[in-house]
Amino acid sequence: MKAAKGLINWIKTGINEVTSAIDAEREARINGHTARVEAEVGRVKQGFVFEDAVKKFEISTGDRPVVAERVYRRFLARTWTDLSLTDREAELLNWAAGCLGIPAGKVSQLNQEAAADAFRQVLAAALVDNQINDTEAGHLAQIAARCGCTVPTMMATFFQQEGEALIRSAFTQYTSDGKLERDEWKQFLQTVEQLGVPRDKMLHAIRLPARQLIEHVLADARSDDEISEREEKVLASLLSNLIDDTAFASYVRDQIAETKWKADIAKGRLPSIDAPLEAALRAGEITHYAGPVRYVRTRELSGGTKTEELDGLAVITDTRFILSATDKSFQISHRKILGHKLSPAGLEIRSDGKGTGTYSFPADHDKAVTIWRVAIGRANQTIVETGTNNTRHISREVRQRVWQRYGGRCAECGAGEYLEFDHIVPVAKGGSNSDSNVQLLCRKCNLKKSDNI
Numbered sequence: 001m002k003a004a005k006g007l008i009n010w011i012k013t014g015i016n017e018v019t020s021a022i023d024a025e026r027e028a029r030i031n032g033h034t035a036r037v038e039a040e041v042g043r044v045k046q047g048f049v050f051e052d053a054v055k056k057f058e059i060s061t062g063d064r065p066v067v068a069e070r071v072y073r074r075f076l077a078r079t080w081t082d083l084s085l086t087d088r089e090a091e092l093l094n095w096a097a098g099c100l101g102i103p104a105g106k107v108s109q110l111n112q113e114a115a116a117d118a119f120r121q122v123l124a125a126a127l128v129d130n131q132i133n134d135t136e137a138g139h140l141a142q143i144a145a146r147c148g149c150t151v152p153t154m155m156a157t158f159f160q161q162e163g164e165a166l167i168r169s170a171f172t173q174y175t176s177d178g179k180l181e182r183d184e185w186k187q188f189l190q191t192v193e194q195l196g197v198p199r200d201k202m203l204h205a206i207r208l209p210a211r212q213l214i215e216h217v218l219a220d221a222r223s224d225d226e227i228s229e230r231e232e233k234v235l236a237s238l239l240s241n242l243i244d245d246t247a248f249a250s251y252v253r254d255q256i257a258e259t260k261w262k263a264d265i266a267k268g269r270l271p272s273i274d275a276p277l278e279a280a281l282r283a284g285e286i287t288h289y290a291g292p293v294r295y296v297r298t299r300e301l302s303g304g305t306k307t308e309e310l311d312g313l314a315v316i317t318d319t320r321f322i323l324s325a326t327d328k329s330f331q332i333s334h335r336k337i338l339g340h341k342l343s344p345a346g347l348e349i350r351s352d353g354k355g356t357g358t359y360s361f362p363a364d365h366d367k368a369v370t371i372w373r374v375a376i377g378r379a380n381q382t383i384v385e386t387g388t389n390n391t392r393h394i395s396r397e398v399r400q401r402v403w404q405r406y407g408g409r410c411a412e413c414g415a416g417e418y419l420e421f422d423h424i425v426p427v428a429k430g431g432s433n434s435d436s437n438v439q440l441l442c443r444k445c446n447l448k449k450s451d452n453i
């Protein structure tokens with residue numbers, strides 16, 4: 001509630017009377033006149049004539065319009081103390097404005113300001129619970145009608161920024177637990193509608209918290225390295241309801257797709273694709289991956305460091321890796337690979353034949369590397385990763401607290417994207433699934449870390 005309260009207090013302070021306190025002496029004189037004229041109206045009532053009061057209190061020509069305006073403002077304030085205006089009160093105000101000789105344009109400006117002030121107070125009270133019920137909406141509409149407005153027009157004229165801030169604050173309240181229940185969403189939409197904020201403005205207002213919510217749901221869903229059908233449905237619905245940015249939506253869809261193929265591969269289901277024409281495959285050989293590759297090998301020779309670089313096409317099959325470049329081609333049987341290790345530069349391969357060096361795949365690095373490693377493991381019957389490991393499961397409560405602790409940002413670099421729940425001490429090395437051993441890392445930092453462990 002913190003954010004909402006601050007905002008509401010701020011709204012409650014209202015539109016302050018604009019006083020130019022340049023001349024304190026004049027200010028005191030005008031205040032005196034204002035009080036005397038007000039008392040005079042109270043005394044003579046319908047018989048009040050401003051001209052008579054001006055003479056009686058010796059109000060100068062320069063002070064006269066200012067006094068008239070102040071008196072009128074006092075009437076307005078008193079009339080609106082109950083946050084509503086009856087027809088009778090409106091009539092009286094109209095009469096007073098006429099008596100005081102205030103120009104029509106000024107009168108309507110002051111009337112609007114007073115109505116806006118009342119509107120602001122009702123709005124602040126209504127939004128204490130982050131929603132607007134029908135009674136509150138009715139009250140707001142009544143006030144708006146007093147200056148010939150509707151609630152949406154009032155919001156757009158006087159409260160555009162406040163409206164957006166309120167919507168954002170309401171949304172943040174609803175989603176602070178990392179999910180958005182159907183009822184919460186319904187209430188939120190109702191409030192948005194009562195305020196007459198159009199959908200595009202609403203989406204703009206909640207842009208940041210909506211992204212944070214989706215990042216949170218995504219990281220939660222991926223914490224078991226799988227995305228269930230239900231989780232995918234929730235994410236799809238959040239995307240279609242909350243996001244108007246296609247780039248962000250496709251980033252999320254890519255993440256979902258990636259998590260799914262990774263889960264498939266982890267379960268031993270390597271994709272099987274058509275081999276590219278360039279690759280001369282043996283009968284019965286299955287192609288798992290084909291795409292561009294960059295190969296780098298650095299060697300310390302007696303004459304100094306020698307670096308070999310090659311760009312070409314990679315084909316990964318069930319038995320081997322094939323690299324075809326214009327001036328050079330080679331292949332490595334999975335069985336000839338002595339060791340492999342992930343580094344920020346790519347997959348480092350040690351082979352007892354050709355092909356020792358570092359490989360990176362510009363089109364789909366993660367996928368190619370994962371497929372190759374699994375294929376190597378299979379060919380050598382040393383697959384280490386098998387499906388979901390329940391001992392790594394981090395409970396929803398822990399995930400929620402960890403997310404809060406890091407404010408939805410990477411513990412290392414502060415990034416807000418590609419977030420993953422990470423075991424500080426890996427489970428394989430005895431690390432637990434409790435708060436103190438779980439942190440939030442972005443993929444980049446997580447990769448860097450696994451390289452160092």
Ligand SMILES: [Zn+2]
Pocket residue numbers: 410411412413414415441442443444445446
């Ligand atoms: Zn990071």
